[in-house]
Amino acid sequence: MNAVAIFDIGKTNKKAFLFNESYQIVWENSVNLPETTDENGFPCEDILALKNWFLQCWEEMKLQTQYHLKAVNFSTYGASFVYIDEEGNPLTPLYNYLRPYPEKLKNKFYSKNKGEEVFAVKTASPVLGSLNSGMQIYRLKKENPEVFDKVKYCLHLPQYMSFLLTQQGFTDITSIGCHTNLWNFNKMKYHKWIEKQNITEKLAPIHSSEDAVIIENDIAVGIGLHDSSSALIPYIINFEDPFVLLSTGTWVITMNPFNDKKLTFEELQNDCLCFLQYKGKPVKASRLFAGNEHEIQSLKLAKHFDVAVDSYKHVLYDKEIITKLRAKFKQYTKGDSKILKDCPFNKRDLSEFENYDEAYHQLMLDLIAQQIVSTKLVIHNSPVKKIFVDGGFSKNSIYMNLLAEAFPEMEVYAASMAQASSLGAALAIHKSWNTKPIQNDLIDLKFYKH
Known part of the structure; x- marks a missing residue:
């Protein structure tokens, strides 16, 4: 039977699943990885440990011979960039979205972009410091221009996970569209500040969340999704x-x-x-x-x-x-x-x-x-x-x-339902791996009378 591999990367729990064509979980693995610290001593994801766990799981999944592994996709937490160089190696730690943002730099950014109120409304992004992931890129460029110059792509975490298998860089709309300060919701395109700061070329091409890239053994690799958006897919x-x-x-x-x-x-x-x-x-x-x-x-x-x-x-x-x-x-x-x-x-x-x-x-x-x-x-x-x-x-x-x-x-x-964000990531690339129609009983409901 065909199966899809899904990696669901949370801040605390990292989970891996195989779903069969009826969207039942037939294999799983989970781990809590210890954090490391960035150059300022602030806790952050250990990107090397995450990569090693992922590749080890991936090899294990390929050994499950009772299933025909047809595809893989990713659902991860948001507001997190991996900056890769020409060889695909991370240039910085995977900075924590909770790390404090320099007030002076924040004020400089908003004063150049018509102030907090106008900018926040245009980008549908409350002013959240590092939780606005575009502000992390701006910070890297201003505080570490030598490192920024070496960046080939700024990849949100779901797209970095996909990159590890495809060696291709993509940008996914669910990641850039979630309080990042990057997207102009009035014009439904990147905000112009990105071009002014020469960041555009460091953002990989935008692809549909339903797209997949074929790698060896005809396995389709999805480009990954932000977990909140992914969890909504089964309902939509x-x-x-x-x-x-x-x-x-x-x-x-x-x-x-x-x-x-x-x-x-x-x-x-x-x-x-x-x-x-x-x-x-x-x-x-x-x-x-x-x-x-x-x-x-x-x-x-x-x-x-x-x-x-x-x-x-x-x-x-x-x-x-x-x-x-x-x-x-x-x-x-x-x-x-x-x-x-x-x-x-x-x-x-x-x-x-x-x-x-x-x-x-x-x-x-x-x-x-x-x-x-x-x-x-x-x-x-x-x-x-x-x-x-x-x-x-x-x-x-x-x-x-x-x-x-x-x-x-x-x-x-x-x-x-079992594992909403993982299920959503599997459903997003349904046509790349599943020969059956999507059933309408994926979600159990209990009605509450008032």
Whole structure:
């Protein structure tokens, strides 16, 4: 049977899978690689260790003789460049997108480009320092011109992984279209600052995310995708009716592929952005640090009530508790965007709650109050009728029931599938390896009534 190899490179976990033609995982491998540091001592990905693990896995996959390995593709975290020379060797560490950005250099950049507000709206990129990957190129050019001169290509991480097999440089629209400061969303082309800084020739040719290059043994190699865009692909393929996807993890990212309204500066300030999905269409998205907040508050609750840290996993939605809490405590239901800056639960006095279950229900009420505002930012003025939730919160009955109640005009579903971003990368190059039609049961749905 035909199979496709997928490498899913996260900041923490590196995973490799073989999918058969029915999109079932038939082989897997995962590793956590220790970080190294850059020249300033800031933690970063060990690019050599990553390369070695990848090539070792690739050889193992080719030995799985029960499957006919037809293709390979990549889904990786974004905002990360590998600068390669003429021989294809990295010239710098794989700088961390969390490393602090020099304020003076940032101010110089924006003052040359009509200021933060005008530039951010044009590029659909909130001002995020190193998380705007184009700013990393600008920094390299200004701080290290000798190294910059040796750069043949600046490759985002998914395209570097592909390069290791093809020795060909490509640029993928999902990588350059995600808060990079590189893409002009008004004109749907590179922003002119890139040409002015003589960076254009160091960006490899743009190719479709559905393209593949044939290497030895007739294996098709995809050019790779940004993981957020990749995780959206199964939904775009499986559902025609307008929807939003809440992808929940450390961040809860609300993605709306059916909102083509231009971003406003106010939306950008509230952590909205646009990225490009694999067919090049804009997706409006909002971010909320809700998974991280949930983790912090769960630790506080466990300590205060002297219970296990993961006790919340056993707390089921209780409508009576919700009714009681709404009568007893102030709830945040105005929909003011100020709520996005700080979770109301931070100001709650835990001694006022009778028990752990009651306090945890209030935490979820406060997180949902924030989520309503964040999600409405991207649902506004669009024809969306369905909300899909995947990731950690999709398994939380309190979160799901409160979300369904908050959006009574929507159909709200908990969605689950194995490895969404890996599945998306496999689907993107379906025609290069799979002889079967794409089935419509890749995603399991559970409907929540309001």
